[in-house]
Amino acid sequence: MSDDLDENPRAFLDVCIGDDGPTRRITIRLFHEDTPKAVDNFLMICRGDAGSINLTNPNRLIRLCYSGCTFHRVVDGFMIQSGDITLNDGRGGMSVLDQIRDEEFVGDPAEEKTFEDENLGWKSMNEAGLVCMANRGPDTNTSQFFITLDDCSFLDGKHTVFGKVETGLDVVRDIGKVKVGENNKPVEDVVIVDCGQYFPESPQLKSHHQPPPPRRPRSRSPSQRRHRRHRDHHHRRRSRSPRRHHSRSRSPRRHKRHRDDDEEEYTRDDPDAEERILREEREREGRRWDNMPSNSAADEPEVKFKGRGTMRYRERKRWGGAGDSYGRLN
Known part of the structure; x- marks a missing residue:
């Protein structure tokens, strides 16, 4: 049976x-x-x-x-x-x-x-x-x-x-x-x-379709935990949106400039603003050089050389003009 x-x-x-x-x-x-x-x-x-x-x-x-x-x-x-x-x-x-x-x-x-x-x-x-x-x-x-x-x-x-x-x-x-x-x-x-x-x-088929048991957390040493924290911190910094790096150029369209009280306020809608600001810069540079002490021969420093007497050292000065990149001799 x-x-x-x-x-x-x-x-x-x-x-x-x-x-x-x-x-x-x-x-x-x-x-x-x-x-x-x-x-x-x-x-x-x-x-x-x-x-x-x-x-x-x-x-x-x-x-x-x-x-x-x-x-x-x-x-x-x-x-x-x-x-x-x-x-x-x-x-x-x-x-x-x-x-x-x-x-x-x-x-x-x-x-x-x-x-x-x-x-x-x-x-x-x-x-x-x-x-x-x-x-x-x-x-x-x-x-x-x-x-x-x-x-x-x-x-x-x-x-x-x-x-x-x-x-x-x-x-x-x-x-x-x-x-x-x-x-x-x-x-x-x-x-x-x-x-x-x-x-x-069947029991085998039933157990095959069951989800796997949850994984137990792995124990880590203190050095491994520090490494993990450093890695996660580094990953968070890289995942942030990149910062906008502003150019260091002195373009009047990107940065606000310090002006004297008598200067006109710069606006982006003014088509002549850039030319006016360059003109103000040239004038400001000219006033700065005018206020410097004179470079006459009497005021120049003396350099003494042994056995040769006294010689005068004429220092090279920079010109603050708008288009010149090098100075000139006085």
């Missing part, structure tokens, strides 16, 4: 009770090692792998899938039954093992496609939530199945047990309590709105 949760596939049925009821999920663990044919048949129908077929009685195209099927028989305290993928009323159903797509069937498809019982009695039907194949006698398994609501051990050896409800047993019990009419058919439809194979997330 195979009860290993990791080696068996799983399937899900999304069920809606009534027209306005919420969609609720039932997940089923399948015993593939013990009942491989029943499990393969059930999974192919859940996934819709068998495609569609054209029926001639009645004449219509149907999809071989549990989606859209109803639970056509409900007996409280016993079981709930579904899986009629051809007629959806309990009279049909078919096996999809070795199914050829778009195959045309004549007559009742339930009599055309069946498969034999397998491993009868390997598991007792003594609990709720067991998923079993429904049949009309030995070796007449189609697509119909039922889920037990209580101990049904009186059916041991008559039906193939191929799965067990893993989650959603409360949904199964709620279906068992719906109001039914003739032939135990629910008054309100209980519909399988979606189905398929269920892949639970």
